[in-house]
Amino acid sequence: MLDLNQIIRPTAIIDQRRVLNNIARMSEKAHKSGVRFRPHFKTHQSAVIGNWFRNFGTRCITVSSLDMAMYFAEHGWDDITVAFPVNLREIDKIRDLASRIRLNLLALSPEAVTFLQNELQSPVGLWIKIDSGYRRTGMPWKDTESIVLLAKQIQRQSKTEFCGILTHSGNSYSASSLAEIRTIYAETVHRMQTVRKALTEAGITQCEISIGDTPCCSVVDTFTGVDEVRPGNFVFYDAMQWRLGSCSEADIAMVVACPVVALYPDRHHMVVYGGAVHLSKDFLLMPERRKIFGYVTSLLSGGWGPALPDAQVIALSQEHGIIQLSPEQMAQFRIGDLVAIIPVHSCLAANLHKKYYTLDGEWIPMAQI
Amino acid sequence: MLDLNQIIRPTAIIDQRRVLNNIARMSEKAHKSGVRFRPHFKTHQSAVIGNWFRNFGTRCITVSSLDMAMYFAEHGWDDITVAFPVNLREIDKIRDLASRIRLNLLALSPEAVTFLQNELQSPVGLWIKIDSGYRRTGMPWKDTESIVLLAKQIQRQSKTEFCGILTHSGNSYSASSLAEIRTIYAETVHRMQTVRKALTEAGITQCEISIGDTPCCSVVDTFTGVDEVRPGNFVFYDAMQWRLGSCSEADIAMVVACPVVALYPDRHHMVVYGGAVHLSKDFLLMPERRKIFGYVTSLLSGGWGPALPDAQVIALSQEHGIIQLSPEQMAQFRIGDLVAIIPVHSCLAANLHKKYYTLDGEWIPMAQI
Numbered sequence: 082m083l084d085l086n087q088i089i090r091p092t093a094i095i096d097q098r099r100v101l102n103n104i105a106r107m108s109e110k111a112h113k114s115g116v117r118f119r120p121h122f123k124t125h126q127s128a129v130i131g132n133w134f135r136n137f138g139t140r141c142i143t144v145s146s147l148d149m150a151m152y153f154a155e156h157g158w159d160d161i162t163v164a165f166p167v168n169l170r171e172i173d174k175i176r177d178l179a180s181r182i183r184l185n186l187l188a189l190s191p192e193a194v195t196f197l198q199n200e201l202q203s204p205v206g207l208w209i210k211i212d213s214g215y216r217r218t219g220m221p222w223k224d225t226e227s228i229v230l231l232a233k234q235i236q237r238q239s240k241t242e243f244c245g246i247l248t249h250s251g252n253s254y255s256a257s258s259l260a261e262i263r264t265i266y267a268e269t270v271h272r273m274q275t276v277r278k279a280l281t282e283a284g285i286t287q288c289e290i291s292i293g294d295t296p297c298c299s300v301v302d303t304f305t306g307v308d309e310v311r312p313g314n315f316v317f318y319d320a321m322q323w324r325l326g327s328c329s330e331a332d333i334a335m336v337v338a339c340p341v342v343a344l345y346p347d348r349h350h351m352v353v354y355g356g357a358v359h360l361s362k363d364f365l366l367m368p369e370r371r372k373i374f375g376y377v378t379s380l381l382s383g384g385w386g387p388a389l390p391d392a393q394v395i396a397l398s399q400e401h402g403i404i405q406l407s408p409e410q411m412a413q414f415r416i417g418d419l420v421a422i423i424p425v426h427s428c429l430a431a432n433l434h435k436k437y438y439t440l441d442g443e444w445i446p447m448a449q450i
Numbered sequence: 451m452l453d454l455n456q457i458i459r460p461t462a463i464i465d466q467r468r469v470l471n472n473i474a475r476m477s478e479k480a481h482k483s484g485v486r487f488r489p490h491f492k493t494h495q496s497a498v499i500g501n502w503f504r505n506f507g508t509r510c511i512t513v514s515s516l517d518m519a520m521y522f523a524e525h526g527w528d529d530i531t532v533a534f535p536v537n538l539r540e541i542d543k544i545r546d547l548a549s550r551i552r553l554n555l556l557a558l559s560p561e562a563v564t565f566l567q568n569e570l571q572s573p574v575g576l577w578i579k580i581d582s583g584y585r586r587t588g589m590p591w592k593d594t595e596s597i598v599l600l601a602k603q604i605q606r607q608s609k610t611e612f613c614g615i616l617t618h619s620g621n622s623y624s625a626s627s628l629a630e631i632r633t634i635y636a637e638t639v640h641r642m643q644t645v646r647k648a649l650t651e652a653g654i655t656q657c658e659i660s661i662g663d664t665p666c667c668s669v670v671d672t673f674t675g676v677d678e679v680r681p682g683n684f685v686f687y688d689a690m691q692w693r694l695g696s697c698s699e700a701d702i703a704m705v706v707a708c709p710v711v712a713l714y715p716d717r718h719h720m721v722v723y724g725g726a727v728h729l730s731k732d733f734l735l736m737p738e739r740r741k742i743f744g745y746v747t748s749l750l751s752g753g754w755g756p757a758l759p760d761a762q763v764i765a766l767s768q769e770h771g772i773i774q775l776s777p778e779q780m781a782q783f784r785i786g787d788l789v790a791i792i793p794v795h796s797c798l799a800a801n802l803h804k805k806y807y808t809l810d811g812e813w814i815p816m817a818q819i
Contacts, residue, residue, distance in 0.1 A: 089539040166711035169786035342535035417538035
């Protein structure tokens, strides 16, 4: 059980049962769909939570930096994809990791692929990153000519193995309905298959398709048309995913517990110790362009309750969180109490903490990178 | 000199000479004005940079958390104000610090002041936090009756010493001109003196006035009407202060060096390794509600250049930064190069790093709290 006396400063709290349910649901969906589950560990950044995935059969993972790959490699993970464009300046880390584990990187340009061939001793797997519509990174899906050339270069080289094509449909984060998320999934798969068809026609017959974002992976019933899925945020979910419809409120598995330090009943404001350095400044846009930085709920030793209606974090400075709430809600709180804040973006909020406290009363360390 | 080969991942770079100039300018202004300089160390969070202040005569500091106070107390600072409402849940740290150093805390309510009397062995200094217009925390400056009562309670108690009244005019951050910042300063001082007058009339003759924000402290020529100043951000400044007019571009003393990982000449985008977990998601609002997350410049071994015109960080995800720039600027960069990003808010950006790299090629550790 949570020992509330142990929580003296802003603390990331996780509901272990919800985390396990989220992992179970996503890994079962992958299993039933016959696709490889390669969860993204950038959200939780913890070897302990990583081990929870092992019980569901997870054997390979995704991370977003080489430092994170080093951390998880030290904790026994030996098949890791770094889903970030190759950073040439970290070649020493790449060389080290490639000699110890199955390391997969993203290829985005012939220059970087040549660089790897020249610099590596042990081979790495390479996925060609495809821009299937998000327009952040990757080779445009329509440019099949360049993609075929790059795949051939990868195949030709002795230090690079061609794995397939990989995308992140981050555009699902701006969808306004579940139907739109499903459309983005279908469109993404269609585009990736178009690319694969071009590769097959060019004689490249071994080519897997890997997709990744949490909204699409949460919303579709089955992973048709792909070989691998890499969602990450689903392990905790958050206010943003809840609003998108990727999860229900009861799936949200992480909150930040914050001590109440000041009460302003006349303007219905409560100030907590919990600011931008504990929650991040990601926000949700509400009607009339109002920004909110989290939902608010009570915290008891058994866990947190549903979000209090109309109670929202309306401003953050470095260490302060300003919460607006109703006079009735206000009356329940005293200075020194704890509130739980449902973060807008759990990946960024978790990254600001050094450990988690579980509802079972355990402290779980995170990577210090 | 900066060894660019040592910079392999997003790295906080500081220009030591600019930092020293910023410290010199602010501490001299305080000295000439005859006020106590109690700089806020939440921005740099480093004992090494703290020591640089000592050469300018700084003997007392401000921090924003008890953990930061513990860190600086361990590094020899023995007069520290925690400029944050007392967090009752951290009474053990308060007790410990109060027994070792001169510890000053903020009083906002009779309950917290009573709590301190009941729980402390060694006395602490208490400043009454005044809300002089920012409406974040503090007793409303017009409510002199409650302020007098609280000051009398503090004076009556054996474990609390009344220091004076303290405010943070954070509203200066939304000023649209230097004239407006000066008006906020004058208004703040006037309001604080109104409160002090009420205290004097009630028989409380010893009452200092402490003010704090970097825009006001940077813009005024002399600190009239106050006894203590507590600016923090000025040590590095940033894009936000530059826009406000608190500093010139040549005063900005910190950037985040980021490796270039992808180039998209067709849409004039460059992608760098450097995202929300290295810069924070604080942004500046540009015309047409466009957000920018930093300015961009080149980085050479001698330092960084002026911000490239029209080159801006237009989006951040966890590890990615998306930079928009002109075709001519674009043509100068290759994958594997470094760029320097001038952060929007240096306090939040610095907090995301574990050390600084100086233009002299030294690595400077930060507090790990």
